[in-house]
Amino acid sequence: MDKNDKKIIIAIDGYSSSGKSTMAKSLAKAIGYKYVDTGAMYRAVTLYAMRHGMIGKDHVANAQAIEAALPDINITFMLMPDGTQHTMLNGEDVETLIRRMDVSDNVSPVSAIPAVRRNLVSKQQAFGTERGIVMDGRDIGTTVFPDAELKIFVNAPAATRAMRRVKELQEKGIPASYDEVLANVESRDHQDETRAESPLRRAEDAVDLDNSDLTLEEQDAILVRLYKERISR
Numbered sequence: 001m002d003k004n005d006k007k008i009i010i011a012i013d014g015y016s017s018s019g020k021s022t023m024a025k026s027l028a029k030a031i032g033y034k035y036v037d038t039g040a041m042y043r044a045v046t047l048y049a050m051r052h053g054m055i056g057k058d059h060v061a062n063a064q065a066i067e068a069a070l071p072d073i074n075i076t077f078m079l080m081p082d083g084t085q086h087t088m089l090n091g092e093d094v095e096t097l098i099r100r101m102d103v104s105d106n107v108s109p110v111s112a113i114p115a116v117r118r119n120l121v122s123k124q125q126a127f128g129t130e131r132g133i134v135m136d137g138r139d140i141g142t143t144v145f146p147d148a149e150l151k152i153f154v155n156a157p158a159a160t161r162a163m164r165r166v167k168e169l170q171e172k173g174i175p176a177s178y179d180e181v182l183a184n185v186e187s188r189d190h191q192d193e194t195r196a197e198s199p200l201r202r203a204e205d206a207v208d209l210d211n212s213d214l215t216l217e218e219q220d221a222i223l224v225r226l227y228k229e230r231i232s233r
């Protein structure tokens, strides 16, 4: 096979609001790969559970009910005319709804349920059978695609990440205060790192990227360089 035809899997993992999605989307576009936002899949399951009364006000999720509902939850991605990708839950466009703070507040307990993880991990693996994919999340390089040719672990201080998230939410017209977002980011970091089933963990062979002081252009250049290095191996 010609080197230029070689298709690889690129796993981008990291903390909440570290800019993983922006990075993954931009890289996928630059190299003509598919992009999958796995956080959106956990968020869509969470939205379904909230709508069906499976999560209490105390953020305690009814794991049994959610597990039983998994066959009824169909998550797909739709490419919009403006080139963005929207998350669809049973055919409904939920892209804006799943980014709301109430979903962010409930997503960690839902994503800690082993049956939810097994279900979504197998769907994510199915997306990658033909390779040529950039996937972002928390456990892509460790659990979903431990054999990914390029793994990146993104991080930036919590305060920087919270500022970015507030800006992003404001741009989408979703109300959010800095204190509320910072508390949510810190609590999700903790829950994501300490859950029993595939916790957020840096893969040993991942490349670290702290993007606090990088412009988007600098970030893109680093990623494309890493991609070119990997396909020429």
Ligand code: DC
Pocket (backbone or CB within 6 Å): 016, 017, 038, 039, 040, 042, 043, 107, 108, 111, 136, 137, 138, 139, 140, 188, 192
């Ligand atoms: O990337 P995000 O902030 O949209 O992800 C939302 C939540 O989903 C995050 O708090 C943890 C969970 N998640 C996960 O457990 N595993 C993944 N691969 C992606 C996200």
